[in-house]
Amino acid sequence: MKTVYSDTHEAHAYTSEFERGHLTPAREIPARGRLILDAVRARGIGPLSEPAHFGNEPILRVHTAEFVHVLEHAWSRWTAKYGFDLREAIPSVWPGRGMRNIHTEDIEAALGCYGFDTATPIVAGTWTAARAAADIALTAAQFVSRGERAAFALTRPPGHHAASDLYGGYCFLNNAAIAAQYLVDQGRRVALLDVDIHHGNGTQAIFLDRADVLTLSIHGDPERFYPHFSGYVDETGTGAGEGFNMNYPLPLGSGWGTYGQAIEAASERVRAFAPDVLIVPLGVDTHLDDPVGGFRLEGSDFQRLGSALGKLGLPTVFTMEGGYRLDTLGSAVADVLSAFEAA
Ligand code: 6XA
Ligand code: ZN
Numbered sequence: 001m002k003t004v005y006s007d008t009h010e011a012h013a014y015t016s017e018f019e020r021g022h023l024t025p026a027r028e029i030p031a032r033g034r035l036i037l038d039a040v041r042a043r044g045i046g047p048l049s050e051p052a053h054f055g056n057e058p059i060l061r062v063h064t065a066e067f068v069h070v071l072e073h074a075w076s077r078w079t080a081k082y083g084f085d086l087r088e089a090i091p092s093v094w095p096g097r098g099m100r101n102i103h104t105e106d107i108e109a110a111l112g113c114y115g116f117d118t119a120t121p122i123v124a125g126t127w128t129a130a131r132a133a134a135d136i137a138l139t140a141a142q143f144v145s146r147g148e149r150a151a152f153a154l155t156r157p158p159g160h161h162a163a164s165d166l167y168g169g170y171c172f173l174n175n176a177a178i179a180a181q182y183l184v185d186q187g188r189r190v191a192l193l194d195v196d197i198h199h200g201n202g203t204q205a206i207f208l209d210r211a212d213v214l215t216l217s218i219h220g221d222p223e224r225f226y227p228h229f230s231g232y233v234d235e236t237g238t239g240a241g242e243g244f245n246m247n248y249p250l251p252l253g254s255g256w257g258t259y260g261q262a263i264e265a266a267s268e269r270v271r272a273f274a275p276d277v278l279i280v281p282l283g284v285d286t287h288l289d290d291p292v293g294g295f296r297l298e299g300s301d302f303q304r305l306g307s308a309l310g311k312l313g314l315p316t317v318f319t320m321e322g323g324y325r326l327d328t329l330g331s332a333v334a335d336v337l338s339a340f341e342a343a
Helices: 007-011 030-042 065-082 107-114 126-145 175-184 201-207 256-273 301-310 329-342
Strands: 002-004 016-019 022-025 150-153 190-194 213-220 245-250 277-282 316-320
Touching: 002 126, 007 030, 007 126, 030 329, 065 107, 065 126, 126 150, 126 175, 126 277, 126 316, 150 329, 175 190, 175 201, 175 277, 175 316, 190 201, 190 256, 201 213, 201 245, 213 256, 245 256, 256 301, 301 329, 316 329
Parallel strands: 002 150, 150 316, 190 213, 190 277, 213 245, 277 316
Antiparallel strands: 016 022
16 A cells, blocks of 8 residues: 655654653654654555645544634744743643633744643744644545555654643644544544544544534543543534544453454444445554553554454555654554555
8 A cells, every 4th residue: 555654754853742741752753654664665555655745625524724823823822922942732720610712912822722742842943833733644646546545645744632721641633633623524424443542533533413424533541541532432523513423442461362453343343334435544653662551462462453454345544643662663564554455
């Protein structure tokens, strides 16, 4: 399958994020993109393509104009306010319950209003990289729409935590949702099956009230896992979308036994929906000893995952989400993709 990649992601490089009460070294780093690219090349998964440029329109089908504007100008406004020698923009105040969820012309307030955590710093190259990642997902969707069986969008920064006007969890624009909406706008019926260890809260929120897009997510139980405030089984959709969102929260320490059952259950739901295209937000932070994870998938489990997805027999777009164990990141991704192709 074709892999869509651009080295524009390298510009989204920050030093630290704030977690566990202190600044910690960045996890979502440019090396991730390079390692995945190297593995895809080494394993001969398929040809590489540069993304095409789609403009803002497909992004604005998913995200609000105000949100996009804030992200685009965040770094220049932040440095104008706080100084040009700064390393990264991380807000320190959010609209809590009973406060007004509005932003003023103040960039601190704008980022607090549109962001939801301290793990997602903005730097000078963030917007360009996020924008390129959306183009990467759209290019992969276009390949599939034009008849390719599958395409891999090597997206960095990732996207599944980003909602229409919310960023966080290392995500700014929801690459998978933008690709999904692009395909819907071409008359395709789309299902998304998110296999990252974290709940794809952004994707869920974007399509929650819609019956034309099925959203499924297999992830660590939000009782214990980030993002905590989303991803429970009772989130099944609202209004017309009731029944078109399914969450499969799994306990800490889950291995293939539990995971494989969730894949089976989700696959059944996908088959019942009978989509034209499947989108898989692919995170391999399910790997044993992933520093941001907590599951125990390893070795051939990623081949099992790829094979299960391949057996659905659907035109498929993969977008890259999480995965932070650098020694296994590339091989886990390549295992999923090559087993998908062989299925
Ligand atoms: C912040 C953890 C962010 C998790 C990001 C991720 N402490 N999402 O991998 O899929
Ligand atoms: Zn993740």
